[in-house]
Amino acid sequence: xAGKSSxxxxxxxxxxxxxxxxxxxxxxxxxxxxxxxxxxxxxTVGDALAPTVAGLFLLLSxxxxxxxxxxxxxxxxxxxxxxxxxxxxxxxxxVSLIVMRWSGPLAVGIVNVLGDGDLEYRLLRDTAPWKFLxxxxxxxxxxxxxxxxxxxxxxxxxxxxxxxAVLTMxxxxxxxxxxxILPPNGDV
Amino acid sequence: MGTLDYVWMGIxxxxxxxxxxxxxxxxxxxxxxxxxxxxLTGIAVGATPGLAGPIAMAIALPILxxxxxxxxxxxxxxMGFLIGVMKGATIGGAVPxxxxxxxxxxxxxxxxxxxxxxxxxxxxxxxxxxxxxxSASGDTFSDIVLIVCAPFLALLVEAYLDxxxxxxxxxxxxxxxxxxxxxxxxxxxxSTGLGLLIAxxxxxxxxxxxxxxxxxxxxQGFPIATSVLGVLIIGAVFKEMETLWRQRQSRxxxxxxxxxxxxxxxxxxxxxLLPYVGRSAVIGTAIxxxxxxxxxxxxxxxxxxxRSRHARTKTEGRPDFGxxxxxxxxxxxxxxxxxxxxxxIPVLSLGxxxxxxxxxxxxxxESIGGFNPGPSVxxxxxxxVNPELVIAFGLFTAMMxxxxxxxxxxxxxxxxxxxxxxxxxxxxxxxxxxxxLTAIYVQETRMEAIWFALGFGVLGYFMRxxxxxxxxxxxxxxxxxNLEESARQAxxxxxxxxxxxxxxxIAALFMLAxxxxxxxxxxxxxxxx
Numbered sequence: 001x002a003g004k005s006s007x008x009x010x011x012x013x014x015x016x017x018x019x020x021x022x023x024x025x026x027x028x029x030x031x032x033x034x035x036x037x038x039x040x041x042x043x044t045v046g047d048a049l050a051p052t053v054a055g056l057f058l059l060l061s062x063x064x065x066x067x068x069x070x071x072x073x074x075x076x077x078x079x080x081x082x083x084x085x086x087x088x089x090x091x092x093x094x095v096s097l098i099v100m101r102w103s104g105p106l107a108v109g110i111v112n113v114l115g116d117g118d119l120e121y122r123l124l125r126d127t128a129p130w131k132f133l134x135x136x137x138x139x140x141x142x143x144x145x146x147x148x149x150x151x152x153x154x155x156x157x158x159x160x161x162x163x164x165a166v167l168t169m170x171x172x173x174x175x176x177x178x179x180x181i182l183p184p185n186g187d188v
Numbered sequence: 189m190g191t192l193d194y195v196w197m198g199i200x201x202x203x204x205x206x207x208x209x210x211x212x213x214x215x216x217x218x219x220x221x222x223x224x225x226x227x228l229t230g231i232a233v234g235a236t237p238g239l240a241g242p243i244a245m246a247i248a249l250p251i252l253x254x255x256x257x258x259x260x261x262x263x264x265x266x267m268g269f270l271i272g273v274m275k276g277a278t279i280g281g282a283v284p285x286x287x288x289x290x291x292x293x294x295x296x297x298x299x300x301x302x303x304x305x306x307x308x309x310x311x312x313x314x315x316x317x318x319x320x321x322x323s324a325s326g327d328t329f330s331d332i333v334l335i336v337c338a339p340f341l342a343l344l345v346e347a348y349l350d351x352x353x354x355x356x357x358x359x360x361x362x363x364x365x366x367x368x369x370x371x372x373x374x375x376x377x378x379s380t381g382l383g384l385l386i387a388x389x390x391x392x393x394x395x396x397x398x399x400x401x402x403x404x405x406x407x408q409g410f411p412i413a414t415s416v417l418g419v420l421i422i423g424a425v426f427k428e429m430e431t432l433w434r435q436r437q438s439r440x441x442x443x444x445x446x447x448x449x450x451x452x453x454x455x456x457x458x459x460x461l462l463p464y465v466g467r468s469a470v471i472g473t474a475i476x477x478x479x480x481x482x483x484x485x486x487x488x489x490x491x492x493x494x495r496s497r498h499a500r501t502k503t504e505g506r507p508d509f510g511x512x513x514x515x516x517x518x519x520x521x522x523x524x525x526x527x528x529x530x531x532x533i534p535v536l537s538l539g540x541x542x543x544x545x546x547x548x549x550x551x552x553x554e555s556i557g558g559f560n561p562g563p564s565v566x567x568x569x570x571x572x573v574n575p576e577l578v579i580a581f582g583l584f585t586a587m588m589x590x591x592x593x594x595x596x597x598x599x600x601x602x603x604x605x606x607x608x609x610x611x612x613x614x615x616x617x618x619x620x621x622x623x624x625l626t627a628i629y630v631q632e633t634r635m636e637a638i639w640f641a642l643g644f645g646v647l648g649y650f651m652r653x654x655x656x657x658x659x660x661x662x663x664x665x666x667x668x669x670n671l672e673e674s675a676r677q678a679x680x681x682x683x684x685x686x687x688x689x690x691x692x693x694i695a696a697l698f699m700l701a702x703x704x705x706x707x708x709x710x711x712x713x714x715x716x717x
């Protein structure tokens with residue numbers, strides 16, 4: 001990771017651009033009061049002051065990275081393969097969360113089609129086993145998918161261990177507490 | 189109400205709190221059991237490579253709040269558990285470091301240098317005993333310093349610092365944390381600036397939620413759990429998974445540990461170790477009292493100081509540091525353990541969290557309510573009871589109980605935890621990821637919170653890849669609101685004086701120090717490069 005790298009310079013330039021946009025565009029356009037406000041003849045601190053201080057921290061950081069720490073030793077070198085792996089993992093988690101969100105409603109829909117019923121997931125989300133369905137399927141996919149990515153292969157044992165881990169989490173969070181709501185049942 | 193009355197009430201709050209059960213008519217309070225549970229959990233977590241105290245605290249917090257509710261009665265059981273985890277994880281980290289050359293926590297890395305060679309020589313049990321004795325000694329010393337210093341520091345702050353000085357002190361703390369963590373002031377400032385910026389999204393005094401981009405999702409800002417757990421825990425999980433994927437090999441773990449000869453820790457051993465333990469305890473406590481500087485630096489400094497002493501005083505035939513010297517384990521473990529108590533000095537006396545464990549204690553206090561860590565806690569009111577001060581002395585009592593547990597059952601439990609290293613990290617980490625996301629959801633009960641946390645996890649990952657410490661981000665996020673509020677009040681109190689940070693000598697000195705610490709560390713960095 002360490003070695004001759006210009007990552008500090010690139011990072012510094014990116015931060016300088018971001019700080020300039022923040023201070024020059026975002027704060028003026030997206031904050032309604034200025035740095036200092038006069039309300040009923042009283043001078044008060046406006047909403048823009050605090051984000052401006054944050055922007056100045058970023059600006060100073062960018063200046064230091066580009067000037068003082070430009071040649072610093074041991075700068076990290078970005079490895080595109082590693083970044084690719086992490087991007088894949090984030091994508092997997094994204095898909096798992098989508099599956100978690102929609103497994104329950106989908107299962108209810110399938111039951112409705114097969115049994116000619118009129119069930120609604122929203123009304124079943126506090127009833128077992130419906131309330132566990134999304135969390136179990138999405139959670140198992142998330143854990144076993146991450147394991148498979150690290151191992152470079154899909155193993156039945158890993159899937160079973162993942163399913164067991166999710167069941168344990170259900171037992172920890174849901175069974176003893178009436179007021180804890182597992183995802184995604186709080187806002188479906 | 190005198191000082192001793194408050195101390196006694198704090199002790200009573202722990203021992204005579206809500207009863208869980210009774211043995212032979214003796215009531216056992218729920219706080220005592222929570223401290224014990226947290227302590228044992230902490231040892232197990234610390235002994236598991238890939239886990240750490242803050243992860244256990246993050247996962248446990250929503251469950252504990254759900255069990256105990258949002259009443260002041262919940263403060264001591266919940267915070268007692270978290271304190272137990274913090275202390276247990278400190279000694280637990282030494283177990284895999286000594287037995288398997290794998291540090292359970294980052295600050296136990298130096299323990300591997302002498303611990304593992306002792307294991308290879310058949311002295312594993314003795315090495316664990318040395319680690320436990322040194323760790324418990326350092327921890328106890330640090331707690332005593334905390335109990336003595338925190339109230340005095342808080343009283344000094346209340347007596348001498350007005351609103352402008354308190355604002356300047358917060359700026360100095362952020363500046364110091366930015367400069368001190370990670371060895372790069374520029375990256376520390378970047379982390380701090382991002383934390384402040386995120387804290388200010390969706391907040392403010394105007395009707396329009398600032399920096400929300402007109403999005404309803406950002407109207408209420410980012411929940412504290414999503415940003416803290418996202419950057420600290422999920423970001424760490426991503427980085428660890430990437431490292432595992434890169435290695436893609438399971439490390440061989442020795443299946444049999446050879447035990448040979450006398451494994452006990454004799455009085456002669458203790459006498460030989462004490463100078464190392466004493467020096468490292470002072471170093472660790474001094475470092476721990478400064479916000480943001482972690483136990484890893486304390487361990488490194490303690491080890492370095494110990495090594496130079498050992499080189500001067502070592503007798504013929506005894507191993508050098510790095511070759512299995514018990515003094516090396518003692519120097520490291522006393523230093524990294526003595527950070528934990530002292531780290532609570534800035535939390536309790538100033539309201540400024542110094543490390544990740546302190547962040548979770550503040551999160552617990554904020555979630556439950558009724559206790560706001562800061563100088564106002566230590567108001568020794570004579571005519572009425574200050575409930576926050578009772579809680580503070582209750583926390584000190586909880587820390588001493590955890591120390592007592594450490595001295596009595598800690599060693600035995602610690603030595604049985606070698607099995608934890610066999611838990612496969614690449615299965616454990618995704619499970620931790622799901623547990624963390626679940627912990628966030630049960631607090632916020634909306635999928636948006638999970639998306640935010642995932643986004644902050646990606647941010648935390650990139651911070652680690654680019655060698656930017658996430659701790660200044662988290663501390664700045666937590667302090668951002670206080671900083672703005674304090675500045676608003678100070679500005680109003682000085683009649684709208686734009687130079688309010690420079691008109692009083694103390695505030696001006698703090699501001700000068702804020703700039704000075706950045707300039708000094710930047711110059712050091714430039715000299716190094």
